Amino acid sequence: MSSYEFTREEFSRVFDGLRARCSLYGPKRFPGRGRFTNTDLVKYAQLNGLEELELEEKSYMSPKSLAFPADETLFYFTGQEFAEAPQDGEGEIVVFLRPCDINGFRRLDAMFLENGGTRDPYYQRRRERLRFFMIECTESFDNCFCVSMKSNTADDYSAALRFSGDSVLVEVKDDEFEGVFSAGRPSGFKPEFVRENRKRVDVPDVDEMPPEMFAHPMWDEYDQRCIACGRCNTSCVTCTCFSTRDLFYSDSRLSGERRRVWDGCHLDGFTEMAGGASYREKKGERMRFKTFHKIYDFRKRFGYDMCVGCGRCDDVCPEYISFAECINKVSATLKEVEGR
Amino acid sequence: MTFNPYRPFPARITCIRPETDCEFTITVEATASMTPGQFFQVSLPRVGEAPISISDFGDDWIQFTVRAVGKLTNALHELCTGENLFIRGPYGNGFPMDVLEGSNLVVAAGGSGVAPVRPLIRRAMDGRLPVRSLKVLAGFKSKEGLLFSDELEECQRCGHATVTIDRPQDGWCGSTGLITEHIRALELEDPSDVQFVIVGPPVMMKYSVAEALKLGVPADRIWVSFERLMSCGLGKCGHCKIDSTYICLDGPVFNYSRAAGLID
Numbered sequence: 185m186s187s188y189e190f191t192r193e194e195f196s197r198v199f200d201g202l203r204a205r206c207s208l209y210g211p212k213r214f215p216g217r218g219r220f221t222n223t224d225l226v227k228y229a230q231l232n233g234l235e236e237l238e239l240e241e242k243s244y245m246s247p248k249s250l251a252f253p254a255d256e257t258l259f260y261f262t263g264q265e266f267a268e269a270p271q272d273g274e275g276e277i278v279v280f281l282r283p284c285d286i287n288g289f290r291r292l293d294a295m296f297l298e299n300g301g302t303r304d305p306y307y308q309r310r311r312e313r314l315r316f317f318m319i320e321c322t323e324s325f326d327n328c329f330c331v332s333m334k335s336n337t338a339d340d341y342s343a344a345l346r347f348s349g350d351s352v353l354v355e356v357k358d359d360e361f362e363g364v365f366s367a368g369r370p371s372g373f374k375p376e377f378v379r380e381n382r383k384r385v386d387v388p389d390v391d392e393m394p395p396e397m398f399a400h401p402m403w404d405e406y407d408q409r410c411i412a413c414g415r416c417n418t419s420c421v422t423c424t425c426f427s428t429r430d431l432f433y434s435d436s437r438l439s440g441e442r443r444r445v446w447d448g449c450h451l452d453g454f455t456e457m458a459g460g461a462s463y464r465e466k467k468g469e470r471m472r473f474k475t476f477h478k479i480y481d482f483r484k485r486f487g488y489d490m491c492v493g494c495g496r497c498d499d500v501c502p503e504y505i506s507f508a509e510c511i512n513k514v515s516a517t518l519k520e521v522e523g524r
Numbered sequence: 525m526t527f528n529p530y531r532p533f534p535a536r537i538t539c540i541r542p543e544t545d546c547e548f549t550i551t552v553e554a555t556a557s558m559t560p561g562q563f564f565q566v567s568l569p570r571v572g573e574a575p576i577s578i579s580d581f582g583d584d585w586i587q588f589t590v591r592a593v594g595k596l597t598n599a600l601h602e603l604c605t606g607e608n609l610f611i612r613g614p615y616g617n618g619f620p621m622d623v624l625e626g627s628n629l630v631v632a633a634g635g636s637g638v639a640p641v642r643p644l645i646r647r648a649m650d651g652r653l654p655v656r657s658l659k660v661l662a663g664f665k666s667k668e669g670l671l672f673s674d675e676l677e678e679c680q681r682c683g684h685a686t687v688t689i690d691r692p693q694d695g696w697c698g699s700t701g702l703i704t705e706h707i708r709a710l711e712l713e714d715p716s717d718v719q720f721v722i723v724g725p726p727v728m729m730k731y732s733v734a735e736a737l738k739l740g741v742p743a744d745r746i747w748v749s750f751e752r753l754m755s756c757g758l759g760k761c762g763h764c765k766i767d768s769t770y771i772c773l774d775g776p777v778f779n780y781s782r783a784a785g786l787i788d
Contacts, residue, residue, distance in 0.1 A: 258530050259530075259531070259569075261569040261570055263569075264534065264569060264608055266531060266532070266569065266610070268525055268528060268531070295759075295760060296760060299759040299760065299770070299773075300758050300759025300760065300770065300772070300773045301759075302529050302758045302759070302760075304529075304758070304760055305525045305527065305528050305529070305530075306530075309525070393767075395785075395787065398787040399787075424760070424762060425761060425762030425763065426755060426756075426760075426761050426762070427755045427761065427763070428572070428573055428755045428756075428761075429572070430567075430568075430569065430570050430571055430572045430573070431570065432570040437570070438570075439570075440569065440570035442530075442567075442569070442573070444755070444761075447755075447761070447762070447763075449762070454763065455752075455753075455763070455788075456753060457751060457752065457753045458574070458591065458593050458594060458597065458636075458751070458753065459591070459593045459594075460593075461725070461726070463788040464788055469788075473788075476767070477765070481767045481768040482768070484767075484768035485768045
């Protein structure tokens with residue numbers, strides 16, 4: 185492990201050198217493309233130069249689509265033949281991301297590579313190409329509560345970067361990138377992590393959630409508030425649910441595809457079964473289901489919480505539902521229930 | 525990819541037997557090791573994929589009993605003998621055959637829930653699953669909805685089965701009334717010494733379990749099977765998760781002592 189220092193201009197050249205050998209992805213600003221008039225959209229996209237890397241704002245969507253795209257072809261059909269969809273591209277992809285999102289990938293790995301003892305090959309082949317360059321994050325954005333979720337720190341990265349004024353400091357952990365940075369001046373740089381968020385949540389410390397918590401009236405307010413748009417699911421770095429969909433081409437009905445598309449526990453139709461029966465019709469029940477998964481039952485299976493506290497669900501909710509406040513409400517209600 | 529768990533294999537249809545107006549049993553050629561209560565992901569290219577439980581199997585064949593109620597199942601209804609079905613599996617745990625062996629076995633199934641317990645009943649009937657005694661309760665909405673009528677009739681003749689329809693109908697001289705009433709009327713020598721399997725629509729399972737408990741059957745001797753529309757069968761797609769349990773991995777068959785705590 186070694187650390188280097190560059191000026192922005194020097195680092196820009198390093199960045200271009202890196203770009204020559206692999207694809208670079210990071211948060212990028214799209215002016216005027218935001219949801220409201222005269223606002224920008226920040227999302228993960230391919231970077232063509234250092235100046236495109238957005239460091240001032242949290243991305244609207246997470247980087248999870250790099251390993252788990254919103255819409256992915258699994259098979260191509262010709263008549264009765266199933267042909268595996270080929271990999272779209274080869275080579276390494278360097279992703280510039282923050283500690284919470286690195287922890288998010290750890291949770292995606294748990295679901296796609298560990299759960300049920302089967303490795304999802306489509307996820308795996310994309311995931312193996314990713315290399316993480318951690319953007320040092322010492323100050324919270326709005327709605328961040330990573331410290332409460334213990335995902336403010338990360339060590340699974342190839343390199344860590346601090347952008348400070350005109351200087352760029354780099355810690356290199358992965359030998360394969362040592363050569364890329366070796367032109368820099370040696371430094372003692374070690375990344376720091378945010379130690380306190382403005383938003384704090386009280387994660388319930390419970391092994392078995394009492395049944396009263398499932399039917400508790402605390403969920404009723406979400407029946408009215410939530411409109412089942414699923415933005416909290418799609419923006420979440422740890423939501424992994426999907427549905428498979430087959431389609432055929434309109435000009436060749438014998439040809440088509442089997443795709444998997446993101447699905448979400450807040451969306452209508454997620455629990456639909458044969459003959460039209462379904463579960464969790466009420467939005468409050470869906471909120472309860474999601475909340476417990478993120479801060480309670482995932483932990484029972486894997487030993488740590490699913491939610492990483494990136495706060496994107498709160499950033500994007502059109503009904504201003506705060507997931508952070510919901511967690512606090514669960515803890516407060518649980519204390520009431522247990523105290524009875 | 526060296527191994528792709530999403531890739532189904534073609535299975536040639538050797539027989540299609542209509543059961544009711546909209547239900548039919550498809551037999552396909554396939555060799556796989558499985559146990560009653562498990563399911564396959566069944567698909568047709570360009571139409572879709574859905575989990576369907578095994579309604580019986582042998583060394584080189586599998587049967588699926590399907591109700592045409594959706595995009596895929598309607599398309600399955602159109603298939604002919606000689607065509608291919610695409611399947612992957614089996615998935616799930618299946619019934620605990622070691623526990624059921626040698627027991628006083630009671631099976632209560634409603635509607636399409638009879639399909640997953642059919643391999644159990646057939647094995648208990650012909651001795652492949654040795655049991656001390658067998659009692660089958662099969663409930664249907666109407667006589668038109670009767671599945672596996674010949675087999676259930678045979679089972680009735682041997683004194684093992686009660687087949688009931690919800691309300692009396694012209695031309696039906698068998699039992700009537702909801703299955704719960706028939707569970708209530710069961711004369712069990714020792715309710716604490718049975719293994720009680722209950723499979724059917726959610727409401728039927730809920731009230732049938734309640735009746736079985738009232739009879740004095742211990743919760744840990746009741747077995748239920750859950751249905752979910754899953755997209756993977758592998759613990760990835762999230763559709764079948766309840767609390768930290770995945771129906772496709774840990775079920776679909778659950779001991780009631782565990783199922784009781786699963787809140788959707």
